[in-house]
Amino acid sequence: QLQLQESGPGLVKPSETLSLTCTVSGGSISSSSYYWGWIRQPPGKGLEWIGSIYYSGSTNYRPSLESRVSISVDTSKNQFSVKLSSVSAADTAVYYCARALRLGRYCTNGVCSDRGPWFDPWGQGTLVTVSS
Amino acid sequence: QSALTQPASVSGSPGQSITISCTGTSSDVGGYNYVSWYQQHPGKAPKLMIYDVSDRPSGVSNRFSGSKSGNTASLTISGLQAEDEADYYCSSYTSISTQVFGTGTKVTVL
Numbered sequence: 001q002l003q004l005q006e007s008g009p010g011l012v013k014p015s016e017t018l019s020l021t022c023t024v025s026g027g028s029i030s031s032s033s034y035y036w037g038w039i040r041q042p043p044g045k046g047l048e049w050i051g052s053i054y055y056s057g058s059t060n061y062r063p064s065l066e067s068r069v070s071i072s073v074d075t076s077k078n079q080f081s082v083k084l085s086s087v088s089a090a091d092t093a094v095y096y097c098a099r100a101l102r103l104g105r106y107c108t109n110g111v112c113s114d115r116g117p118w119f120d121p122w123g124q125g126t127l128v129t130v131s132s
Numbered sequence: 133q134s135a136l137t138q139p140a141s142v143s144g145s146p147g148q149s150i151t152i153s154c155t156g157t158s159s160d161v162g163g164y165n166y167v168s169w170y171q172q173h174p175g176k177a178p179k180l181m182i183y184d185v186s187d188r189p190s191g192v193s194n195r196f197s198g199s200k201s202g203n204t205a206s207l208t209i210s211g212l213q214a215e216d217e218a219d220y221y222c223s224s225y226t227s228i229s230t231q232v233f234g235t236g237t238k239v240t241v242l
Contacts, residue, residue: 047221049230100231115184116165117166
């Protein structure tokens with residue numbers, strides 16, 4: 001059973017860089033059918049997609065965060081990470097990592113269909129507070 | 133990249149059916165059959181309930197169903213149960229290869 005676990009500092013000072021790592025267990029991060037994403041949720045608010053990475057290193061980012069965010073992958077450790085620079089109080093949130101199916105055509109028992117990105121499973125989430 | 137629009141709250145009595153809408157644009161919900169729905173209980177991580185508009189993952193009750201018409205996707209919960217009380221979020225793939233989530237809906241079982 002695939003499991004994901006976020007780790008990293010729970011407190012970051014304003015203007016500094018937030019860094020989190022997601023460790024994948026029970027499966028390989030190098031699977032060609034999946035990519036790996038970061039999603040955050042400010043306290044009392046909704047979910048916000050941050051970005052995703054494929055095992056090859058190909059990335060996609062939320063346009064409003066693109067200038068501050070970087071996602072990387074370490075296949076040797078079965079981990080992927082996110083860095084968010086110049087943080088402010090608005091970046092305080094629970095940060096989740098999750099696996100996403102790669103958009104494409106998949107065939108099962110001779111029946112093929114186009115399938116799109118959906119996130120499953122998710123890590124338990126880790127709260128990061130930005131405060132001095 | 134604006135969030136998809138969902139009603140802030142929906143309520144129903146046990147046994148009833150409720151429907152949550154998720155409205156986007158032709159660049160996301162309307163342009164692709166890649167809408168997914170997530171259930172989130174307080175303090176817990178989201179759980180996938182529906183993917184590709186109307187498919188259910190193994191283990192998810194068949195009381196949950198999804199559909200789409202134009203730029204609006206919908207999640208229907210039939211035979212409402214106390215355990216269904218949670219927040220629900222839709223998500224869609226977009227034309228710029230990103231993902232966008234909905235604003236979230238709080239479901240209350242009366």
